[in-house]
Amino acid sequence: MGRVNFADVNNYGNNNGGGGFFSLKNDKDVARVRFMLENEDDLNNIAYAVHRVKIGDSERNVSCLRAYNEPVSKCPFCQDLGPSTLKFYIPLYNEDDEEVQMWERGKTFASKLSGIMSRYGSKTPLVNHIFEIERNGEKGDMKTTYEAYEVDKDETALADLPEIPEVIGRYILDKSEDDMNYYLEEDEFPPEEDDAPVRRRNSRQQEEEEDDVPFDEAEEPAEERTTRRRGSERSSSSNSSRRTPSSSNKGGNASRRRSF
Numbered sequence: 001m002g003r004v005n006f007a008d009v010n011n012y013g014n015n016n017g018g019g020g021f022f023s024l025k026n027d028k029d030v031a032r033v034r035f036m037l038e039n040e041d042d043l044n045n046i047a048y049a050v051h052r053v054k055i056g057d058s059e060r061n062v063s064c065l066r067a068y069n070e071p072v073s074k075c076p077f078c079q080d081l082g083p084s085t086l087k088f089y090i091p092l093y094n095e096d097d098e099e100v101q102m103w104e105r106g107k108t109f110a111s112k113l114s115g116i117m118s119r120y121g122s123k124t125p126l127v128n129h130i131f132e133i134e135r136n137g138e139k140g141d142m143k144t145t146y147e148a149y150e151v152d153k154d155e156t157a158l159a160d161l162p163e164i165p166e167v168i169g170r171y172i173l174d175k176s177e178d179d180m181n182y183y184l185e186e187d188e189f190p191p192e193e194d195d196a197p198v199r200r201r202n203s204r205q206q207e208e209e210e211d212d213v214p215f216d217e218a219e220e221p222a223e224e225r226t227t228r229r230r231g232s233e234r235s236s237s238s239n240s241s242r243r244t245p246s247s248s249n250k251g252g253n254a255s256r257r258r259s260f
Helices: 006-011 040-045 076-081 107-120 177-186 204-211 222-228 230-237
Strands: 030-035 047-055 058-063 085-094 099-106 129-136 145-153
Touching: 040 107, 047 076, 076 177, 085 107, 099 107, 107 145
Parallel strands: none
Antiparallel strands: 030 085, 030 129, 047 058, 047 085, 085 099, 129 145
C-alpha cells in the first residue's frame, strides 16, 4: 500500500521524515530550492505510511501494507510493531547543489506544505517558484522548524528538470507479508533470490545516500524511536508470540522574502 492520499493524512498517527536526501544540519543553514510539484493533485503522490525498522547497523523505512481503515491483520508490522508512521517524501531541486533531492518530513509538516501550495501553486505551477528554506534550531533540537521564503520566480517546468526518483524501492523498502513475517521471526529480511545480501549497494554514492539520515534522531519524537525498536525487544523476550513465516546565493534581498 504505502502511498497515502493527502486528504487522509490526519487519519494516521504521528508517532512522533541526484536522489540524495535534502538536509540542513545546523541552525540558520539555508538552501535555495524548487518544490518539484505543480498543483494540489501532486500532494497525493508524496505521502506514505511506513514502519521504521533496524537492518544491520542502519534503520530503514518499510512500506506499510494497509490503509488506515483496513484491518490491522493486513500488515504484520502493524500487528507486531504498532501503527505506521506518516512520512512525506517531497522532491526538491536544490538550486545550490544543482541536483534533485528528497526531503523527508513528518505529519506535522502537512499544514505548512498545504499553505505553500495554496499561496504559490494555485495560479501557477509551484515548480515555477524558487524558495529559500531556512532551518531554525540547533542540531538535535526537538523544536526545530523550517521556514520557506519565495526569492524568485520564472517559467521553469518539471520537464526542464531531472527526473524525480521513485520513492518505493529506493527511499522506502517494498516488502511482502511473507517478508515481514520472516523479519519478525529472524530480525532480518529473507535473502534475495540470488542469495545476495538483502541490503544491496550498487555504488559508493548509493551507500552514502542510504546512510545519510535526513534528520537527527534526537529530533525524532521519542515514541517513534520506541515503536520501531519494539520488534527487536520482542524477539529477545519470547518466541511464542512470533509467527512462523509462510514461505547560494542566499537567494535575493531580505526585503523580497515572504514568510508564511
